[in-house]
Amino acid sequence: MDPQTQQSILDAVRQFGAANVIVLLGTPSPEAAAIAAETVVNGDPTYAGPLAETQLGLSVYHVLENDVRNAIDPAVYDAQVGLMAETLDGAAIAEAVALVRNAGTRSVSND
Amino acid sequence: MFAGKKIIAVGERDGVASPAIAVCVEAAGGEVVLTATECFV
Numbered sequence: 679m680d681p682q683t684q685q686s687i688l689d690a691v692r693q694f695g696a697a698n699v700i701v702l703l704g705t706p707s708p709e710a711a712a713i714a715a716e717t718v719v720n721g722d723p724t725y726a727g728p729l730a731e732t733q734l735g736l737s738v739y740h741v742l743e744n745d746v747r748n749a750i751d752p753a754v755y756d757a758q759v760g761l762m763a764e765t766l767d768g769a770a771i772a773e774a775v776a777l778v779r780n781a782g783t784r785s786v787s788n789d
Numbered sequence: 790m791f792a793g794k795k796i797i798a799v800g801e802r803d804g805v806a807s808p809a810i811a812v813c814v815e816a817a818g819g820e821v822v823l824t825a826t827e828c829f830v
Binding site for chain 2: 679680682683686687690694698699700701702703704705706707710714736741742745746749750751754755758759762766
């Protein structure tokens with residue numbers, strides 16, 4: 679994940695608190711989804727950005743996951759995501775993110 | 790699932806871009822506080 683994005687996420691978590699934040703991913707592959715999810719849960723696995731060794735423990739989902747899809751108006755979802763939902767391997771991506779999310783880690787406070 | 794939460798949309802150019810994610814979240818009543826679209830080339 680881009681270091682600038684990592685810093686922006688860190689700033690948002692400091693402002694709003696980890697328990698109040700949900701990260702929604704739009705990554706195109708299971709591998710990219712797993713790395714992005716890992717970054718916001720357990721820290722940057724590449725040790726290249728501000729989230730290296732920073733366990734935010736955020737709730738993270740991919741926009742192709744059924745729980746997310748079911749929460750969004752179908753017409754809006756189809757217009758915004760429909761094409762990629764048909765193109766990408768949503769099941770594999772969802773599994774990759776769920777593995778990281780369910781493995782979980784501790785949450786951090788907002789202080 | 791978005792009620793009362795602050796949503797961070799991290800899209801990707803070759804996947805789903807963050808503005809599209811934001812539109813979906815806002816249509817569902819969620820509050821998007823950060824959007825970022827990654828680009829790996």
